[in-house]
Amino acid sequence: MSSNHNGVLLSILCLCAISCTEVFGYSSVISVRNGGPWGEWEYRENCPKGWIAYGYALKVDDSQGSGDDTGLNGIQLFCKASADSTETHRIESGMGQWGTWTSPKWCKNSFLKAFILKVQQPQGYGDDTAATDIKFICSDDTIAKKGRVMARWGDQSSACEKGISGIQTKVEPPQGSGDDSALNDVRFFCR
Structure with a gap:
C-alpha cells in the first residue's frame, strides 16, 4: 500500500518540477556557468x-x-509595469557589506532579458574577489553596462524573452581576518 502512495507522490513531484514554475508565474531561470565557488544561495x-x-x-x-x-x-533590479511607466519597485537578494551603490542604469524603451557575469577565478594564496561586474542585455539587444576591469567575462546566459522578473544571489559571508569575496554568483527568474 505505501509503495502506491510513494508512486503517486513521486508523480506529483515530477509534474510539479515540470510545471510549477508556470503556476507561480515564472517560466524559467537563467544563469551562467562561471560563478564563483564560495557562499550560499540567498533569498x-x-x-x-x-x-x-x-x-x-x-x-x-x-x-x-x-x-x-x-x-x-x-x-x-528596478521593476516597472511597462517601459513608459514612471512608478518603479526595487528588488534585491543577499549582498556583501562592502562598497557603494552606483546610480541606476536603464534599458532605453526595452527591458532586461539576459546577462554576462565577470568573475575572477580562485587565486590560490592570492586575493579572491569572485564576481566583479555584470552586463545586462536589453530586449532591443543593446547592452546596459556599468564597468570594472578585473577578471574575465563568461558566456552570456540564455534569455528571458518576456523579461527578467526575479533575482537570487550567492554570497560568501564575511570571513573575519580571512579573504572575503562577497557576491559570487547570481541567477534571474523570467516572467
Missing part, C-alpha cells in the same frame, strides 16, 4: 506580479590596493 525576491526589470544598480567595492578586494557586492 529570492521578485518584481510585483506582471512587472519586469528595466534597470539595475550595482554595489561595488573599489580596489583596496594591497588590502582585501571584494569587487561586486550586490545587485538591485
